[in-house]
Amino acid sequence: MTPLPKDLKKKEKIIQAAMAVFARDGLAKGTIASIAKKANIGKGTVYEYFQNKNTLFEHIIYDVFKKLLVGYTEVADSSMKPIEKLNYFIDYSYDYLDQLIKDDQNNQMLILTEILIFSMRDVLHGKSEISLSKIFRELFETLSPVLEDGIKSGDFIPMDVKYFSFLFFASLDGLGLHFYLQEGYYDSNKLKEYTKQFFVNGILNKRGEK
Amino acid sequence: MTPLPKDLKKKEKIIQAAMAVFARDGLAKGTIASIAKKANIGKGTVYEYFQNKNTLFEHIIYDVFKKLLVGYTEVADSSMKPIEKLNYFIDYSYDYLDQLIKDDQNNQMLILTEILIFSMRDVLHGKSEISLSKIFRELFETLSPVLEDGIKSGDFIPMDVKYFSFLFFASLDGLGLHFYLQEGYYDSNKLKEYTKQFFVNGILNKRGEK
Amino acid sequence: MTPLPKDLKKKEKIIQAAMAVFARDGLAKGTIASIAKKANIGKGTVYEYFQNKNTLFEHIIYDVFKKLLVGYTEVADSSMKPIEKLNYFIDYSYDYLDQLIKDDQNNQMLILTEILIFSMRDVLHGKSEISLSKIFRELFETLSPVLEDGIKSGDFIPMDVKYFSFLFFASLDGLGLHFYLQEGYYDSNKLKEYTKQFFVNGILNKRGEK
Amino acid sequence: MTPLPKDLKKKEKIIQAAMAVFARDGLAKGTIASIAKKANIGKGTVYEYFQNKNTLFEHIIYDVFKKLLVGYTEVADSSMKPIEKLNYFIDYSYDYLDQLIKDDQNNQMLILTEILIFSMRDVLHGKSEISLSKIFRELFETLSPVLEDGIKSGDFIPMDVKYFSFLFFASLDGLGLHFYLQEGYYDSNKLKEYTKQFFVNGILNKRGEK
DNA sequence: AATGAATGAGCTTTCATTCAT
DNA sequence: GATGAATGAAAGCTCATTCAT
Numbered sequence: 013m014t015p016l017p018k019d020l021k022k023k024e025k026i027i028q029a030a031m032a033v034f035a036r037d038g039l040a041k042g043t044i045a046s047i048a049k050k051a052n053i054g055k056g057t058v059y060e061y062f063q064n065k066n067t068l069f070e071h072i073i074y075d076v077f078k079k080l081l082v083g084y085t086e087v088a089d090s091s092m093k094p095i096e097k098l099n100y101f102i103d104y105s106y107d108y109l110d111q112l113i114k115d116d117q118n119n120q121m122l123i124l125t126e127i128l129i130f131s132m133r134d135v136l137h138g139k140s141e142i143s144l145s146k147i148f149r150e151l152f153e154t155l156s157p158v159l160e161d162g163i164k165s166g167d168f169i170p171m172d173v174k175y176f177s178f179l180f181f182a183s184l185d186g187l188g189l190h191f192y193l194q195e196g197y198y199d200s201n202k203l204k205e206y207t208k209q210f211f212v213n214g215i216l217n218k219r220g221e222k
Numbered sequence: 223m224t225p226l227p228k229d230l231k232k233k234e235k236i237i238q239a240a241m242a243v244f245a246r247d248g249l250a251k252g253t254i255a256s257i258a259k260k261a262n263i264g265k266g267t268v269y270e271y272f273q274n275k276n277t278l279f280e281h282i283i284y285d286v287f288k289k290l291l292v293g294y295t296e297v298a299d300s301s302m303k304p305i306e307k308l309n310y311f312i313d314y315s316y317d318y319l320d321q322l323i324k325d326d327q328n329n330q331m332l333i334l335t336e337i338l339i340f341s342m343r344d345v346l347h348g349k350s351e352i353s354l355s356k357i358f359r360e361l362f363e364t365l366s367p368v369l370e371d372g373i374k375s376g377d378f379i380p381m382d383v384k385y386f387s388f389l390f391f392a393s394l395d396g397l398g399l400h401f402y403l404q405e406g407y408y409d410s411n412k413l414k415e416y417t418k419q420f421f422v423n424g425i426l427n428k429r430g431e432k
Numbered sequence: 433m434t435p436l437p438k439d440l441k442k443k444e445k446i447i448q449a450a451m452a453v454f455a456r457d458g459l460a461k462g463t464i465a466s467i468a469k470k471a472n473i474g475k476g477t478v479y480e481y482f483q484n485k486n487t488l489f490e491h492i493i494y495d496v497f498k499k500l501l502v503g504y505t506e507v508a509d510s511s512m513k514p515i516e517k518l519n520y521f522i523d524y525s526y527d528y529l530d531q532l533i534k535d536d537q538n539n540q541m542l543i544l545t546e547i548l549i550f551s552m553r554d555v556l557h558g559k560s561e562i563s564l565s566k567i568f569r570e571l572f573e574t575l576s577p578v579l580e581d582g583i584k585s586g587d588f589i590p591m592d593v594k595y596f597s598f599l600f601f602a603s604l605d606g607l608g609l610h611f612y613l614q615e616g617y618y619d620s621n622k623l624k625e626y627t628k629q630f631f632v633n634g635i636l637n638k639r640g641e642k
Numbered sequence: 643m644t645p646l647p648k649d650l651k652k653k654e655k656i657i658q659a660a661m662a663v664f665a666r667d668g669l670a671k672g673t674i675a676s677i678a679k680k681a682n683i684g685k686g687t688v689y690e691y692f693q694n695k696n697t698l699f700e701h702i703i704y705d706v707f708k709k710l711l712v713g714y715t716e717v718a719d720s721s722m723k724p725i726e727k728l729n730y731f732i733d734y735s736y737d738y739l740d741q742l743i744k745d746d747q748n749n750q751m752l753i754l755t756e757i758l759i760f761s762m763r764d765v766l767h768g769k770s771e772i773s774l775s776k777i778f779r780e781l782f783e784t785l786s787p788v789l790e791d792g793i794k795s796g797d798f799i800p801m802d803v804k805y806f807s808f809l810f811f812a813s814l815d816g817l818g819l820h821f822y823l824q825e826g827y828y829d830s831n832k833l834k835e836y837t838k839q840f841f842v843n844g845i846l847n848k849r850g851e852k
Numbered sequence: 853a854a855t856g857a858a859t860g861a862g863c864t865t866t867c868a869t870t871c872a873t
Numbered sequence: 874g875a876t877g878a879a880t881g882a883a884a885g886c887t888c889a890t891t892c893a894t
Contacts, residue, residue: 038343040250043888054855056891065889119346125339132332132403133248145403172416178408179397179416186396187389193342193355198388206382206389210424232878254864264880269865458763460670464868474876476870485868542762549755552823553668556749565823598820598828599836606816607809613762613775618808626809630844652857673884684859689886 023061025051027075030068035119039069039126070140073127076120077147083108084154094162098212101155101180106204109188121192128185152177159215168215180211233271235261237285240278245329249279249336280352283337286330287357293318294364304372308422311365311390316414319398331402338395362391369425378425390421443481445471447495450488455539459489459546490560493547496540497567503528504574514582518632521575521600526624529608541612548605572601579635588635600631653691655681657705660698665749669699669756700770703757706750707777713738714784724792728842731785731810736834739818751822758815782811789845798845810841 029051033042044065048055062068087100112120131144155177162168187207191198239261243252254275258265272278297310322330341354365387372378397417401408449471453462464485468475482488507520532540551564575597582588607627611618659681663672674695678685692698717730742750761774785807792798817837821828 036346038250038339040248044890045888048856055857055889056855057853059890060853060855122339122342122346125335125342128399128403129248129332129335129339132335132399135403135405136246136329136332145405145407148400148403149407172412175408175412175416178400178404179413179420182396182400183393184396185400186392186394186398189338189342190358190388190392190395193338193345193358194388195345195355197355197359198385202382202385203389206385210389210420214420214424253862255862265864266866266880266882267878270878270880275864456766458670458759460668463866468877475868475878476876477874479869480874480876539766542759542766545755545759545762548819548823549668549752549759552752552755552819555823555825556666556752565825565827568820568823569827592832595828595832595836598824599817599833599840602816602820603813604816605820606812606814606818608816609758609762610778610808610812610815613758613765613778614808615765615775617775617779618805622802622805623809626805630809630840634840634844674886675884685885686859686887687857690857690859695885 022051022053022057026053026058026061026068027072031072031075031120031123034069034072034126035122038122039065039130066140069126069130070142072123073130073144073147074142076123076127077151080151081154084151088154088158094158094165094167095212095216097158098155098162098215099208101158102184102204102207102211105184105188106200106207109191110200112188113192121188124185125189149178152181155180162215166217169217171215176215183211232261232263232267236263236268236271236278237282241282241330241333244279244282244336245332249275249340279336279340282333283340283354283357284352286333286337287361290361291364294361298364298368304368304375304377305422305426307368308365308372308425309418311368312394312414312417312421315394315398316410316417319401320410322398323402331398334395335399359388362387365390372425376427379427381425386425393417393421442471442473442477446473446478446481446488447492451492451540451543454489454492454546455542458542459485459550486560489546489550490562492543493550493564493567494562496543496547497571500571501574504571508574508578514578514585514587515632515636517578518575518582518635519628521578522604522624522627522631525604525608526620526627529611530620532608533612541608544605545609569598572597575600582635586637589637591635596635603627603631652681652683652687656683656688656691656698657702661702661750661753664699664702664756665752668752669695669760696770699756699760700772702753703760703774703777704772706753706757707781710781711784714781718784718788724788724795724797725842725846727788728785728792728845729838731788732814732834732837732841735814735818736830736837739821740830742818743822751818754815755819782807785810792845796847799847801845806845813837813841 026047030042030047032050033047036042037046044058045055047068048058051058058068062071083104084101087097087104090097090100092100109121112124127144130140131148134140134144153174156173159168159171159173159176163170163173184207187203191200191203236257240252240257242260243257246252247256254268255265257278258268261268268278272281293314294311297307297314300307300310302310319331322334337354341358344354363384366383369378369381369383369386373380373383394417397413401410401413446467450462450467452470453467456462457466464478465475467488468478471478478488482491503524504521507517507524510517510520512520529541532544547564550560551568554560554564573594576593579588579591579593579596583590583593604627607623611620611623656677660672660677663677663680666672667676674688675685677698678688681688688698692701713734714731717727717734720727720730722730739751742754757774760770761778764770764774783804786803789798789801789803789806793800793803814837817833821830821833
């Protein structure tokens with residue numbers, strides 16, 4: 013692979029530093045100064061790469077979503093059967109969650125929540141350039157083709173895939189948030205099994221049961 | 223009804239104003255000045271009732287949870303059958319959500335999210351007096367006795383009520399958050415039905431089906 | 433003795449409380465609120481007895497000086513011989529100092545310094561009603577008649593009593609201040625002896641020495 | 643002479659401005675805003691050079707003491723005889739006092755008093771990093787070697803140099819304070835002579851008088 | 853391109869003082 | 874007379890952003 017051009021590398025370094033800082037201190041309390049320090053660059057340099065603090069955060073959002081999209085799309089595009097895919101969506105989500113929570117350095121879980129509230133505030137004030145709710149929907153709908161396949165093949169019961177996808181991701185997000193908040197009070201594997209019980213069994217077409 | 227004593231009224235007025243401001247601007251960006259202005263009082267008066275900004279926010283948290291707890295506890299304590307209660311938990315939640323979303327004045331949905339992120343940050347830094355994760359669990363566990371009754375009566379399949387309660391509330395929270403974020407892109411009634419399909423049907427003991 | 437009228441008693445109580453607070457926190461940082469609390473009265477009541485914070489402090493100054501004046505005047509008016517009186521001025525001063533320093537409650541030493549700096553600032557801005565430098569001179573000049581007597585009787589060498597009085601009190605003040613500041617690093621009795629050596633011996637008319 | 647590097651110059655400028663402001667208004671009432679204005683810089687810039695208001699004042703203390711120490715040490719290290727040195731200590735002090743009083747711009751006399759009360763308060767609360775009473779003692783003890791020399795050479799009577807040094811400086815400080823307070827009511831030269839009479843004659847070993 | 857010194861708007865918080873009760 | 878709730882001016886301090894180097 014060709015190495016990233018120097019500029020991109022520095023841009024990436026700033027984003028990484030900013031994620032760590034915003035996660036620790038929040039978007040409002042996190043300062044450009046500490047981001048610059050963490051990135052080992054000058055304060056002014058941040059402004060060479062990003063218009064302002066908000067823009068920087070929007071780039072973080074973009075980055076986070078890109079990574080999420082790639083991950084879920086890979087699962088959706090894999091050669092597994094629909095049922096396996098759906099199970100894998102859940103496994104993948106819980107693994108991802110575990111990984112986010114373990115990432116003490118960057119506290120990505122908090123970044124996700126900052127993104128959430130930033131997006132909600134954006135709905136209210138509508139200041140940012142990009143439509144954040146649309147980006148969320150894009151993510152949700154990585155599940156839709158899987159569901160459609162499953163319905164076609166008769167594995168899943170008929171349903172509105174748009175709604176199920178939303179239900180699936182929104183629920184998982186809530187679960188992730190509160191799981192983090194409860195700091196190991198609940199067992200991740202047990203939750204995963206319950207989640208599968210509802211979301212996978214809930215739409216399985218139990219043909220053998222007739 | 224006897225009116226609230228004058229100071230309680232003013233304290234309440236401040237909390238209402240603060241909720242509106244924090245919802246609109248966030249905890250960090252929302253200023254005491256604008257809270258005071260919205261409450262039609264002097265800046266200094268806020269400090270007569272609350273030690274500082276954070277304490278004020280913690281009072282809001284307390285208020286919000288109290289209201290939630292009372293609501294769900296009432297449902298749990300009602301004379302309905304377990305299945306009806308579970309359904310009603312969902313109906314109640316969606317009604318509550320609708321009401322929160324419609325409350326343009328106070329944007330309570332955003333307050334809930336601010337509470338969420340405040341709590342998560344609290345897990346990270348552990349500064350506040352009260353254990354916020356415990357308060358959340360208290361809320362979750364309003365559902366537990368309902369589930370236990372249902373299991374005893376044979377209406378529900380055996381399950382770990384602690385986990386199901388968590389799964390239920392955490393998912394509903396995620397759904398609420400993203401439903402707000404999507405601003406009517408999804409239909410609330412359709413979502414409600416789907417939610418019931420998974421959470422109610424998912425634990426029904428289908429005796430008649432053999 | 434007839435008891436003080438109720439008002440005077442309360443005025444006195446406020447002054448006592450104010451002295452304690454100003455000594456501990458300084459004139460600028462000491463608050464009316466804490467004075468009122470210490471005096472067990474309402475904040476507003478302070479303003480019934482004193483126009484404002486500065487006036488209150490000026491009353492303290494007046495009180496402190498009155499006490500000092502009375503003390504030194506008593507010594508000056510006593511039936512001792514001039515040499516004994518001069519010695520006693522020093523003894524009295526050191527005893528007073530000891531007492532001030534031991535008064536942990538009120539830290540009167542700090543009050544004296546606050547008065548000093550208040551007076552100096554007054555010289556600069558000239559805001560207060562009373563001439564503070566004149567009040568200091570009044571205090572200084574309690575020593576003058578003693579000196580004049582001593583000169584007349586031939587006990588003391590001829591000198592400008594006005595200057596010696598100033599020298600005497602100003603030096604003692606400096607000694608008191610720095611003695612307090614050094615917190616027992618120097619021994620009070622040893623200092624007292626040195627002080628006598630300079631100030632008493634320094635003006636003795638050593639007739640027997642020829 | 644090479645000019646000070648730019649930042650040292652600005653740091654110095656801030657200290658000068660702060661001295662003027664604190665002298666005029668006191669440490670508590672003097673504001674960062676007025677310091678910045680006097681130094682022709684922005685408010686925030688003050689915080690680029692000093693952590694906070696107290697730290698700034700501590701730097702002033704350090705500066706003032708350094709200057710005093712250098713001055714008295716120079717006298718002590720000069721090639722004069724002990725008696726001359728002692729006389730010169732007094733002359734130097736009165737000259738310094740004259741100069742402080744004449745410095746209308748900075749009112750250094752008031753700064754010294756602010757330092758004094760700051761130090762006393764520090765004894766009470768013990769917040770500052772540096773031991774202020776120790777710094778005062780360092781200053782006092784610039785006189786000690788002079789006295790020791792004089793005793794060895796037989797010029798001075800035997801005495802505890804530590805105590806005499808304290809007595810000397812503490813008295814001079816008191817004299818300075820009250821001289822300032824009396825605004826020319828007393829004549830500086832006459833006071834100087836009296837001071838010499840007590841402090842120099844007081845310890846002279848009058849060998850020829852037998 | 854990279855920097856960090858400089859800045860002032862803007863924040864939280866304190867508190868002397870007022871005044872209705 | 875006594876009170877303390879209410880207030881807003883005023884302060885210390887922070888930090889996003891700019892800009893000369």
